[in-house]
Amino acid sequence: MDWQKNLLIAAMVAVIILLVIRWEEFQERQALNTAAVAESQVSSARSDNDVPAVVTNDVPQPDVPGATPAQQATGQLIEVATDSLLVSIDPRGGDIVNVALPKHFAEVDTPDQPFVLVDNSGTKTYTAQSGLVGPNGTDSADGRPLFVSTDYNFQMADGAGSLQVDLTTEQDGVVITKRFTFYRGEYRVEVNYLINNASSSTWQAALYGQIKRDSHKPNTANGFGMQPFVGAALTTEDERYKKFSFDDLEDKSFKATVEGGWISMVQHYFISAWIPAQESKNQYYLRQQGNQDIFLMGFTSPLMSVAAGETKTFGAEFYAGPKDTEALEAIAPYLDLTVDYGWLWWMAKPLFSVLKYIHELIGNWGISIIALTIIIKAIFFKLSATSYRSMARMRKLAPKMKDLKERYGDDRQKMSQETMKLYRDEKVNPLGGCLPMLIQMPVFLALYWVLMESVELRHTPFLWMADLSVKDPIFILPLLMGFTMWLTMRLNPEPPDPMQAKIMKMMPVVFTFMFLWFPAGLVLYWVTNNTLSFLQQMIITRQIEKSESASA
Template sequence: MDWQRYTLMGGIAAVLLALAFQWNAFKEQHTPEVDRETIVHSPGPADSQVAGDNNDSEDSDVPQLQSQAPATTGVDGTERELIQVTTDVFDLLINPRGGDIVKVALRKFEQKQGTPDQPLILLNQTRYHTYIAQSGLIGQNGTDSAAGRPLFKMAKNNYALAEGQEALIVDLTLQQEGANITKRFTFKRGDYLIQVAYLVDNTSDKPWSAAMFGQIKRDSSEPPTDMGFGMSPFLGAALRTPEENYFKQDFEEIAEKPTRETIEGGWVAMVQHYFLSAWIPPQDARNTFELKELSDGLFRMGFTAPQVQIPAATQGELSASFYAGPKDVYRLEKISPYLDLTVDYGWLWWIAKPLFRVLHFIQAHIVSNWGWAIILLTVFIKTLLLPLSAAGTKSMARMRKFAPQMKKLQEQYKDNRQKLAEETMKLYRREKINPMGGCLPILLQMPVFIALYWMLTETVELRHAPWIFWIHDLSAKDPYFILPVLMGASMWFMQKLNPAPADPTQARIMQLMPVMMTIFFLWFPAGLVLYWIANNLITIAQTWYINKQVDAGKI
């Protein structure tokens, strides 16, 4: 009656696959569109409040020092048109009120594949979403205080990086009593790092003193994602602390336990799948970092630098850097120590990071396709682990060869379990079979497999990267579920090359495993499924060869 069981299993698999197609279509039809319209609210009580370094309040919006004095210059009730900045990598909006970055669209990344006219929006302030980058000056001569944010002047409302131009400078100006202040944004071609500097011309006969702050203000909403079922990339804040090079908190953890740290250099970042934004203050100063929930439900992730004093009748500068872009390991390494750890490979990062470098080398120097690079990386890993995997495969092959003798012993001593165990051990010793020989190599390989899983999940280069035929995005699920079905088929065939478990219940569970794994992999990114297929096919070839050698008595 085996044919009935297999027919039933096939019918169940067909129904589940049909349900998967229906769910896929339903999910795509009901995925909300990204709100692209930027709305900047006029400053109200919550917007004009200023946070304290020691006298902070729940309604505060930006940090302040004990010596903070009310800002009286440049603060009024009028609003001006947003400043538009266009470079080869950014479409960006700056609010003259405070000089805050209220929108960042990444021109080299599409919001959805096949929509080149809709770049991915990383930062934005809309009706339903707040994610902005703020910066200002606080302290004795600070421009930002409980009285409000300053309103800067600008020469024009539109700036664009011209062809052949390597850098674009956008200056906002503010006249303060006794000082002329220029807030300067510097954009460089091909770079997602923005330099933000305050150029202060102290025209008074007294020293000018203030500290610079920078912060990311965001709600807790999750960004749109193409990740499949079961995938949950980290979403939240991260920074470097004196105790940890990479300390992270999701929004629930920040709400429960705010964080405040002081460290030389450092950085603070807002991390999401594939992308991040980060403030990097001066690396030669002791900066204070804070992660906190505000009373309006928004979260503040920022830094406050030490105060800078500019003598009378002299000029000075306060500066920091702001990054808004992809999790590019190589670029983040150069910006600040340990900022590259925001590419979160989990606790097996020490394995995943070298694997990424090998994958990147293969794609850059051997093949120009990330799909083929994944396959070649799989071959590379299987070659490194060949001694381990071969030992396990040989052990399984010897057990398969002597399976008939094992079955005969089970039938002969089915009523005497003690005698069966004794005779089984004699057979193992006589034929040099190690029943655990296939387990240890697999256990030793598991850390590599887990590290590779997270490495492929975190690699932004795979986003919207095509392979061949119908696979146009290795970071998204196979739209026709062909790769998961092939993965399940390869797993089923791989099982047939190995001896079946002696326990009938365990054997039936193993028969169902390919079906269950196929269902599980339906929503996995195509790049991960491709890796498993390549791994299974290599294992099948290796197992078939070793089985032949064992059957021929050569091993």
């Protein structure tokens, strides 16, 4: 019995220590973010010398038709507005330098301020770059092309399904049009190059797309617990989903050649990604730019040739938006794995599918979480019942265990022998209460990650809470969680050791404190699970007590 309790207490202490460490890391990251902002303000004028290394320095700087010195000096951005995206495009290079999501607010109480995903402001570097490199490429280590467009403001018309924004430049008789195509209700943008080769020689270049970003990490509201991944991710020939933190890229660059594939920048709830042509072999790279706090995550497509007098089109897709599983699945194979459920993804994905199906029927995410928890408890009902019966029998043995402790407390060998004899006589399995619970743990951990990663919970109200993805503003759920945990522990057998008993009594208080900062959706799951566990255990305990009273 002692070894079992010691193991349980050791596991709980380990969990507490890990959570405290996570909290300290969270605080350190906040401090690092502040330092990174200060650093970026000092060195905001960074070089554009970040095109892929295949570019040679002898590529001539192209002439730009119709671009007056005044236009070049203003640096005016091209603004594009659709129902789901607000995008700013820099004419210099045709890069996407800002993406805001009007359907996702920055804060739940500021619906007039859209969430900004891509942000190349004075304090942050986060840009989606694309261009042409190679023999006739427009982008080189010496500079980027300047495009011109018919307007600086574009808005999708009511009822229109798409919007095209064309940027043009000219290079020695070759007219190059960089076309952005936006779609209603989508976060996907097609970026195509239309090459009209009116020159007398063959034109050759390769398309590249890359995400240029510093290492700042968005603020999260998770408090204690597992923190969402922030960093680069891609698919390779060997791994469907391979991710790199910024620390990984500081240590070592990465290169891979993949047929199709994608490259992404992942953070909590949201993602940006380049998806090149899936029928071609694309070269992917991840690296730090010099010693700066700048990281490049990109691809280079195979060399494209356009004969004299021909016109050809090639390009890629750029996604900037929420981690919507269905949308990402439709764009490219394995892109949906950026909804990172950890090593239990094979269990978490079906759980999320069930949760989403329940929501389609009910229409409320809070009630859907409760309903899914009930379904899971029903599936494990018999297994839990076995565990609770064992605990109830162990509780009945508490007085006898205490007596053994008083008689043989100083003789560990004799105490162990008498304890095992008591178990045999009473037909009690000391592991009967632990093993069924251990079998269920992977399911509950998977559900934890489902609720952690589901962007659908962001800014979703339930009862008095305006947002299930952040902490309960008045801490009712954490207090209920602690209360239900205390009720459940009262039904468990009390450890014979006084120190162990004190530690066990402190656990509800400790976990209540930690859960104060957990997202409300996760705490709602724990409250529901604890309540169901308490009710089931109480019923089973009373049934056993009545049965023993009747037999007596």
